[in-house]
Amino acid sequence: MSQLELLTWARGTGLAWALALCAAGIVLRLAEMLSLGRSVDLAPARLHRPGSGWRTVFTRSLPPPGMFRREPVGYVAGYLFHLGLLLTLFFSAAHIELFRALWGVSWPALPPALIDAVALVAIFSLLVLLAQRLSHPVKRLLSGFADYLAWAATMLPLLTGYLATHHLLLAYPLMLPLHILSAELLLVLLPFTKLFHGVSVFFSRWYNGNAFARKGVAS
């Protein structure tokens, strides 16, 4: 397979399959989850309800009182990584062009220099998070193969994207398909690894916020 054929496959058949598998996987995982159901709470909820499921969906993005001090590295690296990843994914000119080609929607891109910067910040943050995962006793205890796989699957698109943009390490016609393939790997793994939290987090936070809110507590 030539580099051109690889690129064509990655942008065509590969991407279609990856998106289909990702979508089917998300549907399957949600079905697995939601089909378990939950019983109706027969205890009367409080009338005074400072919290709600929706409130927690948003507020849980902020560190609760006292927590930032206990884990500053995790919080800072966590925020920067997520921010860098999302900005790169949705606001680089090349990606917006892809979305326009796929779905016909587009929006203004961020300047390339800024995308470069946030991509590097995300890459660096991921390295810090990996170092922490390997060195912190709690994180090391919780981590298994799937955690490192999810880390690698997230790192690869960021790294190859940066290298491709700057024509580093490998020739662009090879690095670009590698970048697309790595993003496809991420898409396929998303439903079946902890990366699924990108979807399930909204449910989890809502369940949490709702349960606490019924008792009159804003969680």
Place this chain on the structure above:
Amino acid sequence: MSASLARGIAAFKEAIDAPIASFFSSCVHCGLCAEACLFYTETGDPKYTPIHKLEPLRRVWEQEYTVSGKLRRLLGLSRAVSDEELAEWGPLVYDSCTLCGRCAMVCPVGNDLTYMIRKMREGMSAAGHAPEGLVTATVRAIQTGSPAGVKWVTLQAQIKHMQAEFGVEVPVNREGADYLVLMSSWEILNYPEYLGAVGRIFKQAGATWTLADDAYEATNSGIQIGASDLARELVGRIVAAAERLKVKCVVSPECGHAYTAIRWEGPNLMGRPFGFEVKHILEVLDELHRDGRLKLKGTLDVPLSYHDPCQLSRRGGVVEEPRKLLHELAPNFKEMSDAGTMNWCCGGGGGVSANERAHELQLIAFKRKKAQIEELGVKTVVTACANCRVVMEEALEHYHMDVEMLGLTELVAAHLAEEAQS
């Protein structure tokens, strides 16, 4: 009931619902829950990380309720949960978790880990891995009506004593009363003044109340050990008495988990809403006070603080009520750090104090509360849970701390305005 691994796994499967599946799906293994858990913060041992305590339940969820988990098991890539593992997890699930719920407040993806531990205990007890102290307490509760084996005659003796000391009538089995008052074993044994306090308060407020001779015990070891059938039996006794006596409201005593058992789990255990209200005594006091039926006079001027019982504040929503009363009664009331819904547990909730095996660990966990009290420098701590109070009194003694514990209901009763009438 014969406990076995098969029954345990079946109970795990039964316990897993959409929220639990969502929680396990969302966990990114960040370990922040550890930073919220006093068993981790005070020991530094990673095995006390809350989500790690749930690992056997997680494996059952993955293997039973996800396609990828089933596939992995078919391919021999994952093992079934064994009896040995559950035995190993027993101390993690029972000794080092007070169901305090602090981890559920901090998990960035929103996992309610306490909800999961509560559910996991259903399987642990069905598999025969509940600690002996809790099993004994539960058996005693079913047989005698109280986990500490306190019988009605013991309470009768306290009633006589309280009537003589405070001159208040303690009605028993009075039909149509406003309030059915419950006690916890700790109150009957250690703090009978609670009964006298309630009597004096209701007398001033002109409220009718009663005890029931077949349902005086509010605590519920069933929810601590994780045996819903037994929890239902214990709650059922209270519901039956409340319905027989046609009371308007059942009053949970100064006990955190009793409140959770009756107020929040009760209707769900019974499978139907109640025809009466359930309130914690602090909610009742706050209401009476707000309605002008509870008049207070005088203050306790020493610097003091309030220890939030977890099941009352974070898991129960009774946060402002004690503060309103304390702001009136205690001009030198100072809040602890992390007060309210982010409070730190005393270390003995969720059945830990009834579990002898956990005693040493419980004292280590108390170091967090110790630091909070020392930081404030108060010599008086008020609370509204007899279990917190016993646990803290013992620990304060252990650490040679000169700090007095007070029950809020008694503090209120000691400051009733004299123009009492009923």
